[in-house]
Amino acid sequence: MGKLLKYELRKSLGVKGVVLVISCIFELLFLIGLYSSKETLIPIGITLLYFDAFISVVVMGIASIRLLHNDLNTKQSYMLFMTPNSSYKILGAKVIESFMSILIAGVFFTSLGFLDFTLLIAQNGGFKEAFDFIYTAYQKIFEIEINPSDVISVIALLLISWFYFITVAYLAQVISATFLNGRKFNGIISFFIGLAIIILEEYAVNNFVSISATGSVINHNILQGVVYLTLAGITYAVTAWIMDNKLSV
Amino acid sequence: MKFNPNAPIYLQVIDALKLDIINGRLSPGEKLPSGRDLAVRYTINPNTAARVYQELERQGICFTKRGMGTFVTNDADRISECRNQMAKEVLDTFLVSMKELNISKDKAIEMINESDDIWMI
Amino acid sequence: MLESINVTKKFLNKTAVEDVTMTLEKGHIYAILGPNGSGKTTWMKMVAGLIKPTSGTIRLDGKEIDIQSRKEIAYMSTEPYFYDWMTIKDVGKYYNDFFEDFSMERFAYLVNEMSLEMNLKLKTLSSGMMAKLKIAATMARDAKIYMLDEPLNGIDLIARDEVMKTIITYANEDKMLIVSSHLVEELEMIVDTAIFIKNARLQGIYGLESLRINEGISIADKYREVYGKC
Secondary structure (H helix, E strand, O other), X not given: OHHHHHHHHHHOHHHHHHHHHHHHHHHHHHHHHHHOOOOOHHHHHHHHHHHHHHHHHHHHHHHHHHHHHHHHHOOOHHHHHOOOOOHHHHHHHHHHHHHHHHHHHHHHHHHHHHHHHHHHHHHOHHHHHHHHHHHHHHHXXXXXXXXXXXXXXXXXXXXXXXXXXXXXXXXXXHHHHOOOOOOOOHHHHHHHHHHHHHHHHHHHHHHHHHHHOOOOHHHHHHXXXXXHHHHHHXXXXXXXXXXXXXXXX | OOOOOOOOHHHHHHHHHHHHHXXXXXXXXXXXXXXXXXXXXXXXXXXXXXXXXXXXXHOOOEEEEOOOEEEEOOOHHHHXXXXXXXXXXXXXXXXXXXXXXXXXXXXXXXXXXXXXXXXXX | OEEEEEEEEEEOOEEEEEEEEEEEOOOEEEEEEOOOOOOHHXXXXXXXXXXXXXXXXXXXXXXXXXXXXHHOEEEEOOOOOOOOOOEHHXXXXXXXXXXXXXXXXXXXXXXXXXXXXXXXXXXHOOHHHHHHHHHHHHHOEOOOEEEEEOOOOOXXXXXXXXXXXXXXXXXXXXXXXXXXEOOHHHHHOOOOEEEEEEOOEEEEEEEHHHHHHHHOOOHHHHHHHHHOOO
């Protein structure tokens, strides 16, 4: 399993490298703006980093789905399936790699955000006043208390739900490569199957969570996160079972 | 080596080895390549190579020393006997062909005498 | 001993292998012959545990083929399948990571023997070099069964000789080699038995020498006889 994981990491290295380099460039823009006279670079850097964070997580996920597609449908598939490893292990390594990548990216971008925010305040007192003003106004209008742990729980939930989406996309890929293999439009059909699974489960999850969750934002988010992780686990097990029984390499 | 597609391969390799022994390219008592090396040398199946040595041993042209390998026989009589046998086979083929060409034995002998003397070259 | 018992594989709209029953023994090099699309590759993939038969069983030494059988069966596909970011050395490391029977020393020896170099990037390899690399990686395993799917496809004469030499060198009484080809003549000398597959079915099994002794013909002649009339 460790070795499978090692190669999954190696295969996704390219995308991660690109993400890191781009993020570094944007961060550099921000820092140059902060510590030089070119202040216009500050908002540019922040905006770019903000979108970069989202897009990076999305791109990494899509890249991992694409990688699975290649590992199932191209000659490259022998590399995994000639080894004495079950589909549970082969897919397991991919799921763990995805989860870890999303987690690390989440921690990386959140930390970077907090760091840049702190630097900004330290460098520019006026910004703190402006931020405090917006923050209080926001609290008055929506009558809710925002604290860092809530923010983190929202980010974590976003990441977990994205991870769950990826496992469903894996399932769709495997369905496309097994039951629909050789049929017309198998890519599109499997995409809609995946979409249908997500919509149905999303509907069920929202009902379940709104009934069960009580009180704070955090409680709500934790419950929803646990539900998503459970669903991801189930999706993984179903996907691996199909691979084990129906896949023709 | 180019093989005749209609004759068993092991027999063809046997003939090639016998020729080497008769011509002295392989000396009496000399160690022969291992079965695997023989297979690689002639690009043949290792089982075919093993069969070659079995057959040569059965005919008394080779012998095997346990753990040492296969060697060419030291028996000079056996080698010359082998030469005669092969010559006989070639001669038989030659005679049959001549007969098919409607050439008499005397005419054939005459033709041999008149032919270019490749022994002198 | 490898047993294929009533093995059938059906795909969506065609039967790739139909009711193939045969027993193969260790210590032999088998040629599995037939035109493209006759079912050779599908049968080999089932033996390799890459595909499950629709019906029938395949057993290695009495045990049905499963994922663990991949530890004892080395399968080499026709097309190159290595990751394109790899160097030759990476390929060795990959096999070393996943196969207990793989020997890095033997791999290094074969790579050298085939005039390749460890630090070559796969992207730069010619098709002949790639074919040699696949053989080196596969034969550097100490497997019970080696299955080589079209190892001579698309490679030049020199590479061909090197591949044949490697096959002969590592065949012994404890190993079974199954080599597929649609180029019969090239394979004929190094095998001892030929398995003919025709239209997904087993047409016949012929011994190289017994064909020559009994019928005075080569495997290639037999091939023409069997496939010529269709």
